[in-house]
Amino acid sequence: MAFSLFFVALQAVIALAIPLLFGKGIIDYVLLEAREPRLLALVAIGAVGLIALKGLVVYAQTYSMNFVGQRLVTDLRARVYDHLLKLPLDFYARRRSGELISRMTNDMAAVQQAVTMSIGEVVHYSLVLIGVLVAIFWLHWQLALISLVVLPLAALAVSRYGSRIRAFSARMHERIGDMAAVVGETIGAIRVVKAFTMEGLSRSRFQEANERSFAVSMKSVQAQATLKPVVELILVTGMVVVLWAGGREVLVGRLSVGELMSFLAYLGMLSQPVSALTHHFALVQQAAAAGERIGRLLQEQTEPQASAALQTLPRITGRVEFQNVSFAYEPGTPVLEDVSFTVEPGETVALVGPSGAGKSTLVNLIARFYDPDAGSVRVDGYDLKSVDPRSLRRQIGLVPQDPVLFGVSIAENIAVSRPDAKMEEIRQAAELAYAHDFITRLPAGYDTVAGERGASLSGGQRQRIAIARAILADPRILILDEATSALDSESEVAIHAALQRIRQGRTVILIAHRASTVMMADRIIVLDRGRVVQQGTHQELSQRPGLYRRLYHELLGGLEAGA
Known part of the structure; x- marks a missing residue:
């Protein structure tokens, strides 16, 4: 950064030297005083060399500044992405994916533009502005005072419109996030959109979000478009007044022609840094709003990370114990209440219950995607709140x-x-996982690209690949959340045979609605409204009055009959 700023400063010095060279050097000395043709030729060559040197400095400054800026933004993007990976599921439940994507794209682009362009430009034009002020006071302080009358007016315009630009920029990026969320939802559920002919509704939702984004964007553009000409008008008016007063000073002999030319050149330079600073001030305001949103994202509490305070779980046998566990995603709306049970190592347990009973929440607690509000979840006697989540999930x-x-x-x-x-x-x-045969029939076999979210494969094929993925990890605890729900009867039989083999020596927890899958379990735990209401084998529960028998006959049996 220091290397880049050196070239920024050198570029400013060269720019400030040019008006003096042409005004006092060429006009006053060479043309009016010395009147020496050879000296004029040398000065002309020197001027061309100075311009060439300025070009080289501009190249070095632009390249080095962009290198530093791009590196900084690249590292920031990696830091934000890494932070997103560490955030708990609860965070993602409260945020839309489009909003997060907007942080990684639009907000990063705003910061990138500010860092790669605006910082260098702000430093350069600030130095030029200071140098111009020093030069005009040195040349003629009375004219300089007249010139500076307009600066407070320009500053007032910048201050007034800058706050509006920042506010509109924040709203604009929020609207872009809304629009990205709609696009993400539509693409992610394109099959449902087409199946229910929702194209019109989706198009309407997107158009509404798109128009809101357009309206806010145009308000920001309007503020930016107004700011620059207002500032330039103020500055040019001041310059005309100075030209009139300076001409009178030349006529009475208190100012030379070269000095007036240098003064006017510097005054002309004055509008460029003020205008550029105004423009980049608007960009910095946008980047500041984007930076605030990125900063808030980085301040979100992450999952517990590996530390001396957390235990690294050793190789486990797979004993899972829930002790009076209660949990709610939202305060006052419990999903699990006072749940207690134990799964022994090597045991296969099926979780059964109506939709919303808390089955998926329960397995989320086993993987420590969430921590219970009350009670404890233990694996091999370790309270999961004191365990490094990664050592558990492995x-x-x-x-x-x-x-x-x-x-x-x-x-x-x-x-x-x-x-x-x-x-x-x-x-x-x-x-x-009975996936090998269909994989080898694919065009490139195991090298076939699955496509985004596996769109090129059927639901059953995706599920068998997911089972193969779990098998490869050689887990001590295997959790199957309706893993056979998308399989045809033939594939289901094959998967059941595979599960019979791979469950040996492992704790297996099944969430299932198919009777054939449930009956694979050594024990069945029945949940209803967040509570354990029954436990036992299929044989025991199917003969005992209660929720399981009703589910088996009304739901499980019905599904089997329709299979």
């Missing part, structure tokens, strides 16, 4: 109901749970 395999694949190859998607896995291990995991 020993948990999660197969969600809606598996997410990344826009990389099938092999890389399976290996995300173990990036150092060899290709043979990836194939073995795929075979166990």
Whole structure:
């Protein structure tokens, strides 16, 4: 940065030297006093050399300043992204993805423009402005005072419009975030949009957000467009007054022609730094608003990170214990209430209950995506609140109901749970998940790119890849959140056979609505309205009056009958 600022200062010095060179040097000395042609030629060559030197300095300053600025923004972008990865799920539940993407794109672009351009320009034109003021007072202090009458008026205009620009900029980026959120929702659910012919509704929502963004953008543009000509009008008016007064000084002999030319040149230079500073002041205001939003994002509390205060979980056996656990996403609306149960190592437990009973919340607590409000969740006797979450999650395999694949190859998607896995291990995991056969039939086999979120694959194929991913991690606790819900009957039978093999020596927790999946469990825990209402085997619960028997006959059995 110091190297860049040196070139900024050198560029300003050269710019300030040129009016004196042409005014007092060429006009007063060479043309009017010395009248020497050879000296005129030397001065002309020197002037060209000075301009060439200025060009080299401008190049060095622009390159070095942009290098520093781009490096700074690149590091900031990496820091924000890393921070996003550390934020808890609760944060993402409260924010829209479009808003966060806007922080990483639009706000970063505003900061980048300010850092790569505006800082250097502000320093350069500030030095030029100071140099011009010193020069005009040295040449003729009375004319300088007349010139400076207009500066407070210009400053008032900058102050008034600057605050408006900043406010409009903040609102503009909020509207862009709203628009990005609509786009993200539409693209993420494009299948639903088309299935329900929601194109018109989606188009209307986007157009509404788009128009709101346009309206706020134009208010910001209006403020910026007004600011520059107002400031220039004030400055040019002052310059005309100075030209009239300076001409009178030349006529009475108190000012030479060269000095007046230098003075007018400096006065002409005065409008450029004021105008440029006004422009970059507006950009800095926009960047300041963007920086505030990025700063607020960086201040969000992250998940507990590895530290001396947290225990690193050793290799576990897989014993899971809930002790009087209560939890709510929103205060006053409990999702789990006084839940207690124990899952022994190697046991397969199915969680059953109506929608909203708290099943997915319960497994979220096991992975420490959230901490309970009351009670404790323990794994092998360790209270998870005192455990480094990463050391826990490395020993948990999660197969969600809606598996997410990344826009990389099938092999890389399976290996995300173990990036150092060899290709043979990836194939073995795929075979166990009954995914190997369909993968080899793809155009590029394991090198086939899955597409964004696995859009090029069927739901069943995505789910089997997600199961292979979990198998490859060799977890001590395996969580399947309706992992067979998107499979056809043939694939479901194959997956059940695979699960029978891989569950040996592991704790398996199933969330399922299919009776065939539930009956794989050694024990069934039935939840209703956030409470454990029944526990037992399928045989025991199906013969006992209660919620499970009703669910089995009305829901589980019905699904099986329709399969």
